[in-house]
Amino acid sequence: MQPTDHETELLIPLHVSYIKALDTKVDSLAYHLTTHLRMNGVYWGLTALEIMGEPQVLDKDQLVRFVLSCWDDQNGGFGSFPNHDSHILSTLSAIQILAMKDSLHVLEERGMKQTLVSFILSLQTPSGSFQGDKWGEEDTRFLYCSVSALALLGELDKLDRKRTVDHILRCGNFDGGFGRREGAESHSGQVFVCVAALSILESLDKVDVDKLGWWLCERQLDNGGLNGRPQKLEDVCYSWWVLSSLSMIKRLDWINAEKLSAFILSAQDPEGGGIADRPDNVTDVFHTNFGVAGLSLLGYRGLKQVDPTYCLPSEVVQKLGIERDYQRKR
Amino acid sequence: MHGVKREKPTAASEEARLARKSKEAVKLAAYKEIESKVFQAKKDRWYDDESLQLTTNILTLNPELYTVWNFRRTILLHIFGTRLPRQASSHDIEGSKDIFSSLRESPSDSPSASSSSAGTKGKEFSSRDVNEAKRSYLETDLELTEHALRAHPKVYWIWNHRLWCLEELPQAGDQDPGLKWKVEMGLVDKMLQLDPRNFHGWDYRRTLTSRVASLMREGESERESSTGIEFPRTLSELAWDPEVKALHLELAKKELDYALRKIESNFSNFSAWHQRSKLLPRVWDARGLDEDGRKQERIKELELVKQAMYTDPSDQSVWIYHSWLIEQVPSRDILEEEIQAIEELLELEPDSKWCMQSLANYKVLLSKFVGSEGGEGVEENLLSSARSHLEKLKDIDPDRRARYQYLLDNLGRGR
Numbered sequence A: 001m002q003p004t005d006h007e008t009e010l011l012i013p014l015h016v017s018y019i020k021a022l023d024t025k026v027d028s029l030a031y032h033l034t035t036h037l038r039m040n041g042v043y044w045g046l047t048a049l050e051i052m053g054e055p056q057v058l059d060k061d062q063l064v065r066f067v068l069s070c071w072d073d074q075n076g077g078f079g080s081f082p083n084h085d086s087h088i089l090s091t092l093s094a095i096q097i098l099a100m101k102d103s104l105h106v107l108e109e110r111g112m113k114q115t116l117v118s119f120i121l122s123l124q125t126p127s128g129s130f131q132g133d134k135w136g137e138e139d140t141r142f143l144y145c146s147v148s149a150l151a152l153l154g155e156l157d158k159l160d161r162k163r164t165v166d167h168i169l170r171c172g173n174f175d176g177g178f179g180r181r182e183g184a185e186s187h188s189g190q191v192f193v194c195v196a197a198l199s200i201l202e203s204l205d206k207v208d209v210d211k212l213g214w215w216l217c218e219r220q221l222d223n224g225g226l227n228g229r230p231q232k233l234e235d236v237c238y239s240w241w242v243l244s245s246l247s248m249i250k251r252l253d254w255i256n257a258e259k260l261s262a263f264i265l266s267a268q269d270p271e272g273g274g275i276a277d278r279p280d281n282v283t284d285v286f287h288t289n290f291g292v293a294g295l296s297l298l299g300y301r302g303l304k305q306v307d308p309t310y311c312l313p314s315e316v317v318q319k320l321g322i323e324r325d326y327q328r329k330r
Numbered sequence B: 001m002h003g004v005k006r007e008k009p010t011a012a013s014e015e016a017r018l019a020r021k022s023k024e025a026v027k028l029a030a031y032k033e034i035e036s037k038v039f040q041a042k043k044d045r046w047y048d049d050e051s052l053q054l055t056t057n058i059l060t061l062n063p064e065l066y067t068v069w070n071f072r073r074t075i076l077l078h079i080f081g082t083r084l085p086r087q088a089s090s091h092d093i094e095g096s097k098d099i100f101s102s103l104r105e106s107p108s109d110s111p112s113a114s115s116s117s118a119g120t121k122g123k124e125f126s127s128r129d130v131n132e133a134k135r136s137y138l139e140t141d142l143e144l145t146e147h148a149l150r151a152h153p154k155v156y157w158i159w160n161h162r163l164w165c166l167e168e169l170p171q172a173g174d175q176d177p178g179l180k181w182k183v184e185m186g187l188v189d190k191m192l193q194l195d196p197r198n199f200h201g202w203d204y205r206r207t208l209t210s211r212v213a214s215l216m217r218e219g220e221s222e223r224e225s226s227t228g229i230e231f232p233r234t235l236s237e238l239a240w241d242p243e244v245k246a247l248h249l250e251l252a253k254k255e256l257d258y259a260l261r262k263i264e265s266n267f268s269n270f271s272a273w274h275q276r277s278k279l280l281p282r283v284w285d286a287r288g289l290d291e292d293g294r295k296q297e298r299i300k301e302l303e304l305v306k307q308a309m310y311t312d313p314s315d316q317s318v319w320i321y322h323s324w325l326i327e328q329v330p331s332r333d334i335l336e337e338e339i340q341a342i343e344e345l346l347e348l349e350p351d352s353k354w355c356m357q358s359l360a361n362y363k364v365l366l367s368k369f370v371g372s373e374g375g376e377g378v379e380e381n382l383l384s385s386a387r388s389h390l391e392k393l394k395d396i397d398p399d400r401r402a403r404y405q406y407l408l409d410n411l412g413r414g415r
């Protein structure tokens, strides 16, 4: 057998079998301790497989059945697992899975769509921010999830755009970035959600992109990886959030793409498969997806194109006719 | 998973793996049993002390189960709404069950202040008893979340639940209604001592401050309180009752001092610099400072920044903050002074990327003043000096080469 060099090659077959195997570990403690993330986990796994060109590894009917089994009849929306409460984090993942499987129509067929749209709209507060569920936590992550979900459902017209955009802008900071809420410190993940939501709402012209681009490109460390905030360690997931933000504001060349690719590849586990937060750490499906998506946006050969605004395969987004402008490495 | 080292499977660790696996099987069985009980209780809408205890058991094992935190709050609300002595005279809603058992035995078996005074079924209760009973439940949860946060300081759901408990917590007797929020500051202090960059801690701190601030607004007109504007934005945007305004200013100064202390113990604490950037302009607004007054304040702040710059010139936190102070309202004499100071630092640290980056930026800004006030030669000198900084940056910081080229391409434009 030819030895593969995980420092230079994405080990696609290994990652595909790694993701496939996740589903067979239902009798592990780790599987049961992560039910609160299952819907997101399925979305991460499926997206990575789609980008690696192996979507058939997960059975379509089974996926749709799983999503529908997580419907929360009492509150509307999807939970992370059957019998778990609905939350916008799992609701967006559910919609994304259905979109990738060309199955959004099942929502209408089962009479869930209007309830779902009402659930999402009910999360917006008078100030424009979004709660994650009825219990009241507010975060720009929830705003992004809501906006992205409405776009995927073709129901963006029902959103009060101005109130939403004004709220995002109030979460902006002195360094050009954005935080969880008004007053909160900039953080790469929150920058991604705010920039992507502004992009979906066609309001990126309200951002000082040179300033934001500066803060974002200073996230790259000498080892090629990107961090989430100043003076923090590099991480594959932050690499995706910074990279996709740079792509949306068209400043992708402000970081060293080759070094970032090398960093992501070096975080692979060449034996067990999957990608970790950084080299030699335990891998998981979350970092595997964001690593693969990052490489796709960086133009890595042999991968399907990813859309940075929705973190979905570009084909899916184009088919729904909701694509926004962004930059891709050639 | 974040920051967990991968272990190479070796012969020795294979044995350990098998041992771990059988141990895990035992744990798994126990976990699944309690998991199914909790979800069954939720499904059956069994809102009592027994269910509450089940949620404690599983949340101790897995604090990420947001659905169970939700269930726990639902149970508590139900207990507060239907089973506290407020409805003591109504008929027994849960059949033969003693609905007031909860008042005699607090859920975690800790001594409860209300247990002796709660009395038996049918007795008349004062609102004081109601509050005491409610407090006893919520204090149990505050204790639970404090332990949980020490072990898991980054789990969103725990912070949320804690905040909810505090919102619900009735004040004891005629104590200061702001007391619970002020006491809570002690916990945030501890959390931020353990990790001075924990953004949950900082966000929570801002939430507490804003609760304290809104209590100071009692008595203001409904029009003002209905604007939804919260501290510290209140300092800029509301027409204030002078007394409330003074209180809010004092609060803002306290928070500025807190951030300053964090900066003094570590200049690289970007979270603390951020906090100052959020408060300073609000304070200046509230004090009604004119342009010159603001300038004097910025000069004072620049002094602090200068110390940090000299302590560690490679620390980006300081430089990003510095550029914000400079760029708000660029002023010619501040620019000249700062450029000179940074040039001196550059002599000591000839390869400092941050010195060069700042110099390039500030020289371009200064050239705009010089240009508009005559002195073509000076302007050209500033621009060419900025150009050479940027050229050098392309060499010493090649990862961001394209950005420096972009700045070079735009140099001197937009005049």
Ligand SMILES: [Zn+2]
Pocket (backbone or CB within 6 Å): A235, A236, A237, A238, A277, A287, B002
């Ligand atoms: Zn990560």
